[in-house]
Amino acid sequence: xxxELRALYQEVIIDHGRHPRCFGPxxxxxxxxxxxxxLCGDQLKLFLKINHQVIEKAMFEGSGCAxxxxxxxxxxxxxxxxxxxxxxxxxxxxxxxxxxxxEPHEKLGKLNILQGVKEYPARVKCATLAWHTLLxxxxxxxxxxxxx
Amino acid sequence: xxxxxxxxTEIRRDFPILQTTVRGxxxxxxxxxxxxxxxxxxxxxxxxxxxxxxxxVHRGVHYLSEIATQHYEDARQLLARFIHAPSPNxxxxxxxxxxxxxxxxxxxxxxxxxxxxxxxxxxxxxxxxIIPWQIACQKxxxxxxxxxxxxxxxxxxxxxxxxxxxxxxxxxxCYISNTLGNINPIKSVIDLAHIxxxxxxxxxxxxxxHIPTDVQQLDCDFFVFSAHKMYGPTGxxxxxxxxxxxxxxxxxxxxxxxxxxxxxDSATYQQPPHKFEAGTPPIAEVIAWxxxxxxxxxxxxxxxxxxxxxxxxELHHQLKLLTFIQLIGTTPTxxxxxxxxxxxxxxxxxxxxxxxxxxxxxxxxHCTMPLMNYLHVNATARAxxxxxxxxxxxxxxxxALKMIEALFS
Ligand SMILES: Cc1ncc(COP(=O)(O)O)c(C=O)c1O
Numbered sequence: 001x002x003x004e005l006r007a008l009y010q011e012v013i014i015d016h017g018r019h020p021r022c023f024g025p026x027x028x029x030x031x032x033x034x035x036x037x038x039l040c041g042d043q044l045k046l047f048l049k050i051n052h053q054v055i056e057k058a059m060f061e062g063s064g065c066a067x068x069x070x071x072x073x074x075x076x077x078x079x080x081x082x083x084x085x086x087x088x089x090x091x092x093x094x095x096x097x098x099x100x101x102x103e104p105h106e107k108l109g110k111l112n113i114l115q116g117v118k119e120y121p122a123r124v125k126c127a128t129l130a131w132h133t134l135l136x137x138x139x140x141x142x143x144x145x146x147x148x
Numbered sequence: 149x150x151x152x153x154x155x156x157t158e159i160r161r162d163f164p165i166l167q168t169t170v171r172g173x174x175x176x177x178x179x180x181x182x183x184x185x186x187x188x189x190x191x192x193x194x195x196x197x198x199x200x201x202x203x204x205v206h207r208g209v210h211y212l213s214e215i216a217t218q219h220y221e222d223a224r225q226l227l228a229r230f231i232h233a234p235s236p237n238x239x240x241x242x243x244x245x246x247x248x249x250x251x252x253x254x255x256x257x258x259x260x261x262x263x264x265x266x267x268x269x270x271x272x273x274x275x276x277x278i279i280p281w282q283i284a285c286q287k288x289x290x291x292x293x294x295x296x297x298x299x300x301x302x303x304x305x306x307x308x309x310x311x312x313x314x315x316x317x318x319x320x321x322c323y324i325s326n327t328l329g330n331i332n333p334i335k336s337v338i339d340l341a342h343i344x345x346x347x348x349x350x351x352x353x354x355x356x357x358h359i360p361t362d363v364q365q366l367d368c369d370f371f372v373f374s375a376h377k378m379y380g381p382t383g384x385x386x387x388x389x390x391x392x393x394x395x396x397x398x399x400x401x402x403x404x405x406x407x408x409x410x411x412x413d414s415a416t417y418q419q420p421p422h423k424f425e426a427g428t429p430p431i432a433e434v435i436a437w438x439x440x441x442x443x444x445x446x447x448x449x450x451x452x453x454x455x456x457x458x459x460x461x462e463l464h465h466q467l468k469l470l471t472f473i474q475l476i477g478t479t480p481t482x483x484x485x486x487x488x489x490x491x492x493x494x495x496x497x498x499x500x501x502x503x504x505x506x507x508x509x510x511x512x513x514h515c516t517m518p519l520m521n522y523l524h525v526n527a528t529a530r531a532x533x534x535x536x537x538x539x540x541x542x543x544x545x546x547x548a549l550k551m552i553e554a555l556f557s
Contacts, residue, residue: 041526065494
């Protein structure tokens, strides 16, 4: 295995991929949005309960590759009790890390585990699917979020 | 008769890209259903054309134009003989399979289809053999009918027969499925259809170059394929059609080369095939495609077929031994294309990890989304082998799959 591949498929990622956290439907969601990656067929549905500009709860459902599932799982964990402002900032930091290959911002915390994906341009879309879905939800969009 | 070990050594030298290393490992190219690699003969032909023969075709009286035109038309003749077409005039050059199908669908929408008419395709078609028919149906009010598959994914001929009626205007079917590798009983379908005088279009993108082709023996009405999937360049393909249909269908695009006489009010068109070839064609690509076909002829398409069949048997055998791998589609008549899934690892994770071993496969829906829905899978991993692949490469794949199993279980 090359070091790049080892960095991509760390145990934490495989674990979150196989046993995603915050997984399941949510009955009291204020925002529900679907995301779809036509290239891979990854699909997810993001549920948010937003109250006074704070995400009180985030959950998701869906199926896809280990990278997309782990990214959604780690994102949902991260979002609990985050302000909308912070959530938007985090999208920017995450995007900068995997797309622009910049050093992970310290605010990303353990989300930096996904930085290995930057070496795999074809897989970046898997890692950002959940985040694009989040952004669309916050922007009040109702169409399915796409990574294309 | 099959390819010998000696043949294999030479063949692998004939394809320069096979010497490539990927992440320090020898390239194992198992994505031949997406596009095949090119022999040196093809690459050299492109270089030779641009260095010594480049000119437009059918347009000049000068020396170079005559040479280019000659080689372009020679290629048409060679291609006609390769698929046993009655005449080069039955061969229309297109940009590929996709454009060829669009050309026919456009012609059918313009000249044939009426509201409530029906076009029959199967559940295993490539998007290229679905969308043009959806568009033709939207334009005309005709309807698309889909032939079911049996549990082993083979074509349900009983269902196909039950769909045939006076409303059926065309059956469009793949010879070999790009996702499943199934070889469809295309001759039986054509015979069935012709009893009712229904024309048949064969999407042969995955068959030409792998199994011998005789369009007259098949008795098909349309036969379409792409150069790049049979060791030729990208950007070119062909439509074979009977003279009856080539005369009947209207032109697809208007422009230079396809006309005899033009005024500002109207134009008279050339005879087929030129009626369907508007504008400057991909000349270098057509000529280089001919070089690839000659290369295949020298090896012998029957030998290629026999060798690929033995590779396919070995591939299926090896994969069946892996309990964590599930094969998608278990019909016995198959080529060396196989789709599979892993019990936990997603096809895209498999593809990334296999790439780390230098192995190129495809993961996803393979431009057959309706088939994926039909089979209730989101995506599959697909290995597609051809005559320059080896049993050793299959062993490399198996070793890498075992590593994936270790990582994901
Ligand atoms: C069965 C089948 N039909 C049609 C096509 C479309 O071919 P092209 O993209 O060369 O036009 C393909 C290629 O992917 C194919 O495998």
